[in-house]
Amino acid sequence: MDEFTTVKNPKGKSDIWRHFGLQKSKITQKLIDNTAVCMKCDMVIKCSGGGTSNLSAHIRRHHPSLLSSAKSLKSSSKTTTADVHVDQKQSETVSLPTIPKLFASKYASSSDRSKLITNKIARFLVKDLRPYSMVESPEFKDLISCLDPRYTVPGRKVFSERIIPEMYESAKENVKLNLKNAEQVSLTTDGWTSCATESYMTVTSSHITDSWELKNFVLQTRALPESHTAVHVTAVLNAAVEEWALPTGHGKPTLVTDNASNMVKAGELFGSLHLGCYAHTLNIAVQKCLSVKRASHLLAKIRRIVAFFHRSNIANNILQVKAEALGLPQHKLIIDVSTRWNSAYDMVSRFLEMQVAV
Incomplete structure (x- = not known):
């Protein structure tokens, strides 16, 4: 088995070679390429092509006391331009923070990434009819933190008082633009009661575009705590026509309701063509x-x-x-x-x- 001795590197110009030597075969008397031996701990270190990045990294990790100053650290990686980049990369690798520290800095609420995630959550709440309280659920926050630890979920008030109302206003302007371009619009309406025994009235619109495409929109759902008399129903319809700026060039929108007596009377008070719902008429x-x-x-x-x-x-x-x-x-x-x-x-x-x- 071949035996080696450790000798100084005759070509080593970097200060780092003060702490390392080369392996020399006792039999062939030749120097072993691409390896160096630490004078402090006798560990064999690879140094391909004469580079010193691995040597510097070894000293920083295992013998930091040998580095007298930052200047010696810098001079230890001067051999080639490639070595400088490798050494810097190695230095950065050694000093990388842990995963929790890496994600310690949070997105600013005004950042593009934060706004994007917030809008996606708001869209999820709206489309799936989820309660605002979901965003304050510990399990939901834990899920979002797992997906992106740098994002902070806003509180329910942010969604209920700012983000979703802004989405509503944007959608409302889009619907009003569609209705503005319609030649004539028809309305349907009906009253209903929620599981909490609260009364509401919903108004929807329908019209045909110039390209013969049928467009339907749910315009509004309004609380109607009063009794559903013809007068109250008519008041809601008139308010809807004004709020949504419905076209009235050919008279008020045609009204479609069920055949209940209060709806029939409301159709008369509304002052437009009133039609009974075909499905309701068939059911009767x-x-x-x-x-x-x-x-x-x-x-x-x-x-x-x-x-x-x-x-x-x-x-x-x-x-x-x-x-x-x-x-x-x-x-x-x-x-x-x-x-x-x-x-x-x-x-x-x-x-x-x-x-x-x-």
């Missing part, structure tokens, strides 16, 4: 037919059976077992709704499908 006609004695008795019997299975989990589970044994689909029974005539058809069809299992 069909319900009249279904109220015939023989039909209503049959539907009542099926409805009682279906309601029984809807109330009892045990009965519903037995029904599914029977259906599987008979090779029938694993379908649940459907109960009809008085406001949708086709639900009676769906109820009877599903009952006939599952009749043997029932």
